[in-house]
Amino acid sequence: MLDWIRFAVSSALMAAGLMILLTAVIGVFKFDYVLNRMHAAAMGDTLGLLFCMLALITGAPDGWLVLKLLLIIVFLWLSSPVSSHLIARLEVTVNPVWHQLPPPETGREGSEA
Amino acid sequence: MSKRRSDWESRLQARFARWMREGFSGLDDEIMVSLRQETSETLPSEQMADDHREMADTRRYERGIALDRLAQYDLNAWVSRKGRRLLSRLYTVLAMSLGVLMIFFLLKTVAMMPRFGSPDTPMINEVTDRYIERGLQETGAVNIVAGMILDYRAFDTLGESTVLFIAACAVLILLRIDWDEKAGPALELIAEEWDDRHYEPKNDRILQASAMILTPIVLLFGIYVILNGHLSPGGGFSGGSIISAGLILYLNAFGFKKAGQFFTYRTFMWVSFSALMFYGLAKTYSFYCGANGLQSGIPLGIPGAILSSGLIMPLNIAVGMVVACTMYIFYALFRKGGL
Structure with missing residues (x-):
């Protein structure tokens, strides 16, 4: 009985994660502008993969596997928002549209390293 | 420089050179200037004959240019419409035949290979046995x-x-x-x-x-x-x-x-x-x-x-x-x- 409940929860989480990933893929192909597409891709990388990993955690047979999967979540949540941030920053640096806006209060970038 | 005749400025090749350089309007101005200068020296009838010949030359010349352009336009149109279609058709035929050829050779190779997992594959010999054992x-x-x-x-x-x-x-x-x-x-x-x-x-x-x-x-x-x-x-x-x-x-x-x-x-x-x-x-x-x-x-x-x-x-x-x-x-x- 317990196994069945675990299986049901795990598959529901996996389905949710795959749905979010599908949304992200559709968004990446549908949107025209860089920042919109970046938003879609970042959502898939974080929320979709979180749900997939949670599904695997629910179905995991032992504790070490749970720990490893949690570490994977930590790694993904550290790395993928940073890459999205870098894409957004490159767009703001390159696209002249953003230079016409008033600069923010704290300096946009420091001096050269 | 001194050997040049006085009407050199209005002759055909000089006109062509100037047309190449600055286009028709500049040429017209030059012609007008040269005509006005020469009126004082030449007789009116002579000048009229010269003028006539000149105009005929110019017309023939322009007609030649226009015909050239027309021929070029025709060629361009042919290349951009029929030629491109022909080329793309040739490309398609060549690509498809190459692909079919590749598929044929690969399938032939696969057909000559031993069945997957059969024990008399040349790969399953004493080498793999030794690796595993x-x-x-x-x-x-x-x-x-x-x-x-x-x-x-x-x-x-x-x-x-x-x-x-x-x-x-x-x-x-x-x-x-x-x-x-x-x-x-x-x-x-x-x-x-x-x-x-x-x-x-x-x-x-x-x-x-x-x-x-x-x-x-x-x-x-x-x-x-x-x-x-x-x-x-x-x-x-x-x-x-x-x-x-x-x-x-x-x-x-x-x-x-x-x-x-x-x-x-x-x-x-x-x-x-x-x-x-x-x-x-x-x-x-x-x-x-x-x-x-x-x-x-x-x-x-x-x-x-x-x-x-x-x-x-x-x-x-x-x-x-x-x-x-x-x-x-x-x-x-x-x-x-x-x-």
Whole structure:
């Protein structure tokens, strides 16, 4: 009985994660502008993969596997928002549209390293 | 200059030259000026005849130009409509026939191959049996793949590492921007590179903070994969690429100046050279001993322990160092053209 409940929860989480990933893929192909597409891709990388990993955690047979999967979540949540941030920053640096806006209060970038 | 006739200015070839230079309007002005100057000298009837001939010449000339243009237009239209369609049809036919040919040959090859999993495949012979049955005993590696690529077939792996090293050297030759001051640097190249650096994420706080956390973990994981190459899946190639990914992350976050403090051309050359040299010498020794039936004297250790399986772990380390350096220097060269 317990196994069945675990299986049901795990598959529901996996389905949710795959749905979010599908949304992200559709968004990446549908949107025209860089920042919109970046938003879609970042959502898939974080929320979709979180749900997939949670599904695997629910179905995991032992504790070490749970720990490893949690570490994977930590790694993904550290790395993928940073890459999205870098894409957004490159767009703001390159696209002249953003230079016409008033600069923010704290300096946009420091001096050269 | 003095041999030129006075009406040279209005003659056909001079007019053509001027038309080439400044177009029709300038020519008309010149003609008007020259006509007005000559009216005082020539008789009116003569001048009328000249004028007439001139106009006829001009008309014939313009008609020729127009006909030329028409012919050119026709050719262009043919090329852009029918010619292009013909070419694309030819391309399609050629591509399809090539594809069909490839499919035919591949299917022929597959049909000549033995059935999947049948026991009389030429691949299933005493070599694979020996790998599986006595691999652990002879190489001491729990990971049979590591035992194969670094013990039975170590010569092949040495060739692969050398290919990587040579590829890095070739990329170095092709992409390096020369900063030599005497010969004069390739100025436009340097300007381009400077412009490219303008867009790179300099001093990005978020990237730096995450790199501060992630880089040590990535490097540690790469070292783990290399050191456990004979115990678990992994080894020199995969661990080396993980280490180089960590180095590239560090380079992106903190810039070339900081990364250059511990990684220069000299580092690359010496690390790659010493790793390949060690690999070659170690394998030469073991090949020599094996071919002459001598005891190599390298202990195999207990299978499963970290210090076991003879030469496999040091060779894994050598391969990992070569791979890490090569990938890192590829990235640096493609990014900036130097270290």
